Amino acid sequence: MTPTQLRAFASVVRLGSVKAAAAALGVTEAAVSLHVGQLRKELGDPLFTRTGSGLAFTPGGLRLASRAVELLGLQDRTVLEVREAGEGRRMLRLASTSLFAEYAAPGLISLFADRAHDLDVELSVHRAGDFEQLLLTRTVDAAVGPWPATSDGTITSRLFLNYQVLTVVGPGHPVTRAQPSLAMMREQTWVLGPSAADDAGVVPTMVQRIGVPEDRQQIFQSHAAAVEETKHGGGVTLALGFAVAQDLSSGALVRVPGRGLAGQGSWHISLLGGQQATPAAEEMARFVTTPRATQAMLRGGAVSHGRFKPAVHVTLWS
Structure with missing residues (x-):
């Protein structure tokens, strides 16, 4: 063979x-x-x-x-x-959902890399439903996203951060004049980030729960682009609470209140169980739960990829 x-x-x-x-x-x-x-x-x-x-x-x-x-x-x-040993370097292959990759991963990876100068981090974006197969085939060493479906012990997961997703619009949008009904919200144009097209997670769940018709959805290449479009009156979007806190405070965005218009999510780090995980993956699993890591992730939107010390490769999978 x-x-x-x-x-x-x-x-x-x-x-x-x-x-x-x-x-x-x-x-x-x-x-x-x-x-x-x-x-x-x-x-x-x-x-x-x-x-x-x-x-x-x-x-x-x-x-x-x-x-x-x-x-x-x-x-x-x-x-x-073998390649890493020859080069005197280690590699951590990290998979994540698009929401985490855009907002929390930059700060986390930057801080993590500062602690291990012999470590390269390869970040790739996948659907949450693919995480189990990616881990079992050792395509990646660790995955960050919703709690995985498996429960047979082959994959272990650890919760490290809870977050909130809010429905927001630009100032002056018609839905800010009174608390809108879900029927009214379904009639709006929704400008959404790539996480809306995922098969699991808070954003697709909220879109489905609200009942937003597909012809009312515009999917942007990044969540930041969707938020920027929303600021200029382009429609309604779902955004991470900590990522738009400053815009809400300054009035650049307005939160839309109402039942079903806010959601709670959590990020877990998953890796192979039974002592099959790589040392780098186990090191990341320990580090990601520390207060310093949490602070870095919450500030991550302001961190440029150009500041990363490791080689970070982002691959978008449809």
Whole structure:
């Protein structure tokens, strides 16, 4: 078995078809079929068969799928550790939701990096629903966002910060003249950050609870851009309470009161359990709960990426 063969088979299992696996890997369907065929021949097992409703995996195929994820994750981790050892540096691969990445991550990473000059931090933005798979495949070392769905002990999570999401508008917006009903709020134009398109979290939950029609939603590339548009009368937005506190105080934004127009959220840091987490991930999990880290995150919106000492790579995933 080779890593290429295992990666092809693991992609077929994860995506449910040879065609989808080929597209994800950037190779031809024939290449994926060839790798799977070589595994079948070597292991003496068909691994899966095609049915009218998709692929049906044999017991051996399911066992190989589980082992392939472990082996590929171990390979990636080994390559990373060898490279880090050769360069005298460590790497922390941190996944987060877009809301945390934009507002809290800059201050946290900047302060964390000041404590460990041999550490590089790679930050990537993902949907919260992808965190479990990213951790189990060792694609990332830690993930920050809502509490993960898993409860079997393979992933451990720790709460480190609660936050509030408020409905806000610019001064002079019609909804500020009287406490609006939800029906009135549904008729407004909503300018929202990328977290509104996530599959979990406070913002998408509030959008759904309020019942905002899709044709009334405008999704911006950043939450800051949505807030700026709102200041100029562009519509209604959902914003982090601590991030817009100064604008509310100065009158640049106005909070819209009403039932369902405010929400409470929490950020958790999740990593592999059972002593499988990397030392850097465990170090971050301890640090993120400290008062200094909390203060840095609450001030994080004012920290420029250019001030980061580590190499920070932000990847947006749709």
